[in-house]
Amino acid sequence: MTQPRAADGGAMTFRTIIEPFRIHSVEPLRITTVGERGRAIRDAGFNLFNLRSEDVLIDLLTDSGTGAMSRDQWAGVQRGDESYAGSPSWFRFLESVQDLFPFRHVIPTHQGRAAEKILFTAIGGAGKIIPNNTHFDTTRANVEFTGAEAVDLVIAEGLDPASTHPFKGNMDVGRLDQLLEARGADVPVVFVTITNNSGGGQPVSLANLTAVSEICHRHRIPLFLDACRFAENAWFIREREPGQHDRDVRDIVRDMAALADGMTMSAKKDGLANIGGWLALDDDALAESCRNLLILTEGFPTYGGLAGRDLEAIAQGLREVVDHDYLRYRIRSTAYLGDALITAGVPVVRPIGGHAVYLDARALLPHIPPLEYPGQSLAVALYETGGIRSCEIGTVMFGLRPDGTEHAAPLDLVRLAIPRRTYTQSHVDYVIEVCTDVAGRASSLRGYRIVEQPRALRHFTARFAPAET
Ligand SMILES: Cc1ncc(COP(=O)(O)O)c(C=O)c1O
Secondary structure, three states: OEOOOOOHHHOOOOOEOOOOOOOOOOOOOOOOOHHHHHHHHHHOOOOHHHOOHHHOOEEOOOOOOOOOOOHHHHHHHHHOOOOOOOOHHHHHHHHHHHHHOOOOEEEEEOOHHHHHHHHHHHHOOOOOEEEEOOOOHHHHHHHHHOOOEEEEOEOHHHHOOOOOOOOOOOEOHHHHHHHHHHHHHHOOOEEEEOOEHHHOOEOOOHHHHHHHHHHHHHOOOOEEEEOOOHHHHHHHHHHHOOOOOOOOHHHHHHHHHHOOOEEEEEOOOOOOOOOOEEEEEOOHHHHHHHHHHHHHHOOOOOOOOOOHHHHHHHHHHHHHHOOHHHHHHHHHHHHHHHHHHHHOOOOEOOOOOOOEEEEEHHHHOOOOOHHHOHHHHHHHHHHHHHOEEOEEEOHHHHOEOOOOOEOOOOOOEEEEEOOOOOOOHHHHHHHHHHHHHHHHOHHHOOOEEEEEOOOOOHHHOOEEEEOOO
């Protein structure tokens, strides 16, 4: 991976950005044939979530919980104290969270969606509206499960895969203000997702968060962050936002937190852990009702849904994720994949996001209508061709409305999510080769139809068959 200029501060005088770690233990990868993969994906109902992971060579399904932990995190696992209440592991976790996000109440959960479920159970319900730049699928599902309406208000550039706006995750503040003006009484919370996963892993600027915070507080509505990729968002702010370049990422994170009244978090992303999450907030009364819900389903408030060893892994992960050398490598290595695909003429969402490269399946496969799922078609082809597992983020994921009707999603993307600290540059070079090969014969790919699906979150379990055209 190279960068066109020397890394900052003159500390590195060479252009090659290396992985700032070396390998400590290895996991074998199983090489399979095209025939074996064809059988495996057919048996899986052409749904990549149904594959056995041993049948996958490079697993880019998600960056969630799939990263490699560090030596010091594994040391933390050994140190984990499993006392039911008040364990030292809990206090180390609490200190680490509050060092970056100094909210008064921190409620540990087994992962991000548990925090969402608890929060929206407490404040959602029929007639309520929850705005977000773009709701992630579990967030939307948890909002809608309560009967509330999930509204996406990302800026127009955020829906244009070709726009190179530096902060495509920004909220459309004009539309937010109008919504709060008209329906403020029905809005219990405003969310901003950093970075905007469903919109291409695009960041939100500090200026935009400041404007959103001002509008929310003028309408006396709390602002919460869906902060799964907070460190990547802060790094983009440091790289792209005027006046931020010389700042410590930790201070940028603290600035983001100071603009909000609470957060939900999946520690499986920028917690650098394999499991975990939390809900944090300042409001005492709301925290009390959330803790009561926590006890019903997750556990006692000093461990939530986690073992003491998990709390330790997250506490250490939060210290490592804000390291500048790590973030420089992380963001650059994702861009390395994206830039190579752009050079090869493969349509991707630009600029390249933090945790993933998003292939624009609708642009690559214009002969497949959205309701025949071009993203699914591309994802299946990447698997059959090279054993790469990716994730459709399009009409399969978002096309089914709560009333049972189906509509094309705004975009049909395929996400190549990069697990943290897991794959090397040669793995990524292989991915580039496979994607280029599939793109070169895009016109031969065919659409799919759904033969079986649940009523919500259908992308996890739906089964497909090739379309009959
Ligand atoms: C933006 C965003 N919010 C929430 C979640 C849910 O987190 P979890 O998978 O830990 O439940 C995810 C997971 O991918 C996410 O990307």
